[in-house]
Amino acid sequence: DNNIQVYDDYTDDGVSGATFDRPDFNRMIKDIENKKINLIIVKDLSRFGRLSSKISYYLEEFFIEKGVRFIAVTDDIDTGAIETSEDMVQFKAFFNEWFLRDTSRKVRNGKKTRAREGKVMTTYPTYGYKKDPLDNNHYVIDPDIAPIVRRIFMLARNGKTPTEIGKILTDEKTLVPSEIVGNGHTRKDGIKRGWNRNTVKRILQNVTYLGWVSNGNTKKINYKSKKTMIMPKEDRIIKKGMHTPIIDEETFNIVQDMIKSRTSTRVKSYDWLLKGLVCCKECGKKLSLVPQKHPNKTTFYLRCNTYATNTHLGLCTPHSNNLEKVTDFVIEQIKKRCREFLDEEKYTKIANTNKFIYIY
Ligand SMILES: [Zn+2]
Structure with a gap:
């Protein structure tokens, strides 16, 4: 649905980007001269060429002269960026993502081989x-x-x-x-x-x-x-x-x-309501549960993980808190917040008056 028409692919596989004298590159220049194309899209500038003086010549003179817009997707270069259309933005985003995925797959395959x-x-x-x-x-x-x-x-x-x-x-x-x-x-x-x-x-x-x-x-x-x-x-x-x-x-x-x-x-793991949700205010680490056994029952306390694993280094303090009290406090706070957003009177009224709901 964008009005881009692909005229041709120009690839110079196996030829170094250090030279601009490449068969497909020359073919592309010829097609520009013959007004066959007005838009060039490359993955990155290195695909186009590596010689900076030549690059500036093409980007700053030749393409402008010939009315050709040049886009290097991953380098975020777009010589026609001023009138960038919505289509083009989406097109570029798609390419960017596609290149990224492609590169990551290649890297992964190479890694797998080395791992084996x-x-x-x-x-x-x-x-x-x-x-x-x-x-x-x-x-x-x-x-x-x-x-x-x-x-x-x-x-x-x-x-x-x-x-x-x-x-x-x-x-x-x-x-x-x-x-x-x-x-x-x-x-x-x-x-x-x-x-x-x-x-x-x-x-x-x-x-x-x-x-x-x-x-x-x-x-x-x-x-x-x-x-x-x-x-x-x-x-x-x-x-x-x-x-x-x-x-x-x-x-x-x-x-x-x-x-x-x-x-x-x-190690015995416990399940508790706020598990993984409460952090130490001082160091930011998650708080963990410590059971304290009494003759009749076990009381649970929260304790800073930094303190627990590095006690002898003195990196944090225990921040010990009774689990039941903390949980009750948090629940009360949540209820309070909810009440602020709920107009109780209004909803009670609706509930009392609308005894029947008619469906047409
Ligand atoms: Zn801490």
Whole structure:
């Protein structure tokens, strides 16, 4: 329904954009000279050419002279932008999206191939390893850090819990993984990552230390989103024997069993009305539930997650609150809000007078 008519496709596959002397490019120029076309659409400027002096000649002189409108979709260049029609806006939006999806599919396919080959695909190396200077997709042992990893596994094997190990490492001022491998960027909540039970647990459960490469641990939700989801273990692509192990399989398996037996008895999850909806005012982290057992009944309290996982780092305070009181307060607030929008008198009147509804 737009009045664009496609005259021809001009493609110069395999010819570098560094030169403008390309068969289809020349054919296109000829068609312009012969007044066959008045609109050129390219994905991006690099498809058109890479020589900036030539580009400015075409964009600023030649096309204007010939009355040709030029659009480079992803670069947002449109030499006829002043009288941009509604049609054109939609057309461009469609192309933009299509190119984006196409590119993302190509990137994904390339990644899948590399994942199957057992190539290391993370930006930052795993704590204890370095990127091989000769091959960016291969790990070599970091001789300074590997002993720390071995020690963490030994402590765990000897019965220390991840929380206890975290405390030992904090007391010894051992550098945390983010400080070693270089991804020490500030997190959204502005809290510096310290040694806590999760940091330790992630190390203890990481099969990289066995010399394995595990790819596909996370997956992007779609090409538009930066969000990722964690993939189940059976969907990950694991290749063994890809680099020198730091931990032997026997130790690793013993530690896995110990973690498993501990988690199954300790963690109990509860369902409550405001689950996942209340956050700590100070640090923004979700609040979690802590049961407090009394002889006859259990009272539940809310507690800040930052405090819970990093107690010894003193990053936040407990923010302890009685769950029942908080829930009642929230419900009362919601009711109050609803009442503000509801003219009770008016609706009561309607309800009382209109006893019958006639349908014609
Ligand atoms: Zn907090």
